[in-house]
Amino acid sequence: MVVLAAIGEERHPKKVIETAHELAQRYETRLVVVHVIPREDFESHRQLLEQRSELDGLTVDQEAESAAEFVRLAVENVLGEFDDAIEARGRVGNPAEEIVAEADRIEPQFVVIGRPQASRIEKTVFGSVPQSIVQNTEYNVVSTVIGTDD
Template identity: 35%
Template sequence: MTRSEFVDLGLTSAQAEKPKDMVEIRSAAAEMAEDAVSGLSVPYETVGLVGDPADEVTEYADEQDASYIVVSPRRRSRTGKMLFGSVAQSILLNASCPVVSTLVAQE
């Protein structure tokens, strides 16, 4: 969950009768992750992590003794496709396991 998504969720939560606790926020993040990968035809698990995305992903991979991490940089211009975003780049540089990068084809 990005910082802006977290803030938006917090504002929505603050306007509700009962504000969301961290468990509910992590659950909302897991649902967002599930929506993002629901079309995959391979086994996967989604989790809700809150914090710096690169740090959270690499720490979670370490905790789970992950074999590898798969990242998919955001769609960018032709020139931008040659460069990774800061989150993907940070994961590539800081992960203790191999990192696979994929580019999702536009339909």
């Protein structure tokens, strides 16, 4: 059994990590934390690096490792440590699709996600990664409200 937590950069991942860690401890299972860098962000990063002649192009694997490093730092910041029961994973692509694909790979007992405080109209107009995850996965989704002060 495993608990999967998905965190983003734009919002602080504290509540998501804490909730996922509590579930993993309660069920005595490992915790996998994933961060997905959107494909368009990867392309922007790569273009910026290519403009600097001393730096070679950025690869998807390098960007995914950067995302995994972000996970390790976020977990250490929230929990005070990064132990053997926690695994950091980084991906590049469409966040909702990559999170659902990760869930399909590891078949977690729970998928823990954060959702911003937003009205139904905002979700309808702008779309929602959490909403897409809930609609496209068969696993138990635990959603926690996140904000800028988390």
